[in-house]
Amino acid sequence: MREHVRKLKGKLDKRGLDAFLVTQNIRYLAGTTAGKAVIIPIDAAPVIICSRLELEQARRESWIRDIRAFSSWRAPLRRGERVYFSRPWQLIADCLKELGARAVGYDRAGRELIRKLWGANPANYRELPDLMLELRMIKSKEEVALLQKSARIAMRGMSCAAESIALGRTELEIVAEVEYEMRKAGSDGTPFNTIVASGRNSWLPHAAATQKRLRRGELIVVDLGATCMGYASDLTRTFALAPTGRQVKLVETVKRAQKAALARVRGGVGARGVDGAAREVISRAGYAKFCPHGTGHGIGLDTHEPPSLAPDSKDALREGMVLTVEPGVYVPRLSGARWEDMVLVTRGGYKLLTKFPLGVHPCLDT
Ligand SMILES: [Mn+2]
Structure with missing residues (x-):
């Protein structure tokens, strides 16, 4: 899976993207079925965005260490739980902002999500579903x-x-x-x-x-x-x-x-x-x-x-x-x-x- 991320980064570089937002190919890149999204920045470590209920599973299954969970309500937390009391799109937007991402590709997202992300982090968002499919064609x-x-x-x-x-x-x-x-x-x-x-x-x-x-x-x-x-x-x-x-x-x-x-x-x-x-x-x-x-x-x-x-x-x-x-x-x-x-x-x-x-x-x- 690390290898898959490395290959993806090569593609991002060629297309002038500084990050890729994944909602459909999480297992392929992160090696877990937990997670709502994965953000792959070109020059930083990848981030998994998941709901609180998937946090433990994502930690156990994935090689990615930066895992940020969301909960839409305030709840008492266990020790070591890293949970943001926000909506998933907000967490994705915050993460892109933190990275200073200006050209962001994504595999699939609704218009509504992209509109919200743009509102919080104005950038060039490009839907590129074929990019992941091309990577996936050649098996490791x-x-x-x-x-x-x-x-x-x-x-x-x-x-x-x-x-x-x-x-x-x-x-x-x-x-x-x-x-x-x-x-x-x-x-x-x-x-x-x-x-x-x-x-x-x-x-x-x-x-x-x-x-x-x-x-x-x-x-x-x-x-x-x-x-x-x-x-x-x-x-x-x-x-x-x-x-x-x-x-x-x-x-x-x-x-x-x-x-x-x-x-x-x-x-x-x-x-x-x-x-x-x-x-x-x-x-x-x-x-x-x-x-x-x-x-x-x-x-x-x-x-x-x-x-x-x-x-x-x-x-x-x-x-x-x-x-x-x-x-x-x-x-x-x-x-x-x-x-x-x-x-x-x-x-x-x-x-x-x-x-x-x-x-x-x-x-x-x-
Ligand atoms: Mn068949």
Whole structure:
């Protein structure tokens, strides 16, 4: 996290900013989920602004030592508690004033907050959300390790799904088994609602699991993830119960599309081309119009981060990015199918962070 602050300071310098106010990327910079804001001055130590109730947690979790808590009412304080009886915006304004900040960037803030800050500390305030996203695209070693750990938990979740899928069970039962397994394996959250989408639900790329029972002749899309210190994983497999030949072909197509996309992945290539490679395989199989989403996305503290692997993407892949590669095809009345893995982009190619065996693939016949 110190490293992240150092990188941010480099960006501030280039843009002529003397401080950056963060409300959306606190965990990334400060290493804590406590805190309402973090102020990163270019030539002084960073400051965490938090409510009194988060003070102890921020002290315990963050490497940042200057932590200023606010309380909107006067309350008796414990020994050593550094609490300001003021509103959060007032505390932020005071801090910026103390720093003499004249050019302040921020990742996100309402107009109202900026108006108040300007009133207390007239400065040039600039909204720069992309600045943080650019930093976050390239993962540090520490982040890659957490993403790998998160990916391993997701693999355990997928093994659990493979064992749990059976005729007559409901989608939600499978979700429950999978999430229980991942929590026991150390997942500290669910980055998105686990998808178990069978039969007609599989045509919906973002289906919500229901009490529908699994039946013969259905494909089942399982899309799951864990989090590790906030770092998300994202893994999808398509299972089948006594599938038809056309359904098997559908799964084979998305697998081939993923392989084609992966073959293009390495530092320096355009993200659009990676998407194009998958799309071409899908088109040749006759499914071009059943392919409504991009082929993948960056992943980190958020499940969906830049870069985007899609036809309209202007991003270039760079060494140190972590991506999902997940072509999907959704054919009404036949089935949906998606195959997703996570990779770390390297100079010459990629390293797979998820490996899920596929004894069970493509058809988990029972
Ligand atoms: Mn995904």
